[in-house]
Every structure is written in C-alpha cells, then in structure tokens.
Amino acid sequence: MLRTRSLPTISTVADPPSGFYHDSRFATLEDVVNHYDNHFRLGLSAQQKEDLIKYLNSLSSAQSVVPHEEGRDDHRSAGLFPT
Numbered sequence: 001m002l003r004t005r006s007l008p009t010i011s012t013v014a015d016p017p018s019g020f021y022h023d024s025r026f027a028t029l030e031d032v033v034n035h036y037d038n039h040f041r042l043g044l045s046a047q048q049k050e051d052l053i054k055y056l057n058s059l060s061s062a063q064s065v066v067p068h069e070e071g072r073d074d075h076r077s078a079g080l081f082p083t
Helices: 029-039 046-058
Strands: none
Touching (some): 029 046
16 A cells, blocks of 8 residues: 555645745745746746645645545545546
8 A cells, every 4th residue: 555644744835833945944935936946947937936836835725635435545536637
C-alpha cells in the first residue's frame, strides 16, 4: 500500500508558524512565488501568480478534503479525475 502524508502535516503550507522557506525569510506566499519567478526566470503572469497562491492556500483549507468512498481505493474516489 502506498503511504502518503496526511493532510494535517501540510496544513501549515498557507499559514506557517514563523514564515516561509527553510530560514523563514519570506513573510507571505506572494513573496515566495515572486522569489521563484525571479530566481528561475519563470515569467509568470500576475494571473498565474494569483492562481498559484490560491492553489497553495487551498492545501490548508478544510474544504479541500474529499471524503473517501467506501470500496474505492483509486484516484476516482478522491475526485481528482472524472470517472
């Protein structure tokens, strides 16, 4: 059986206790996204940055948890792909 991290361990993605990055140098997700965009010359548009930040914030949202359907152990039970 494949083991993955549980949702509580990623709940601090959007709201870390002291800041982002290994040394807490970034105060916000926007700071992190801008750093990677500049450092790796990604050329992200303002909309792409906004979408990425919304996605990262969704990782800590209780609304992002999808209940498991009994008897279905594949990706369809998580609602990730259409059946």
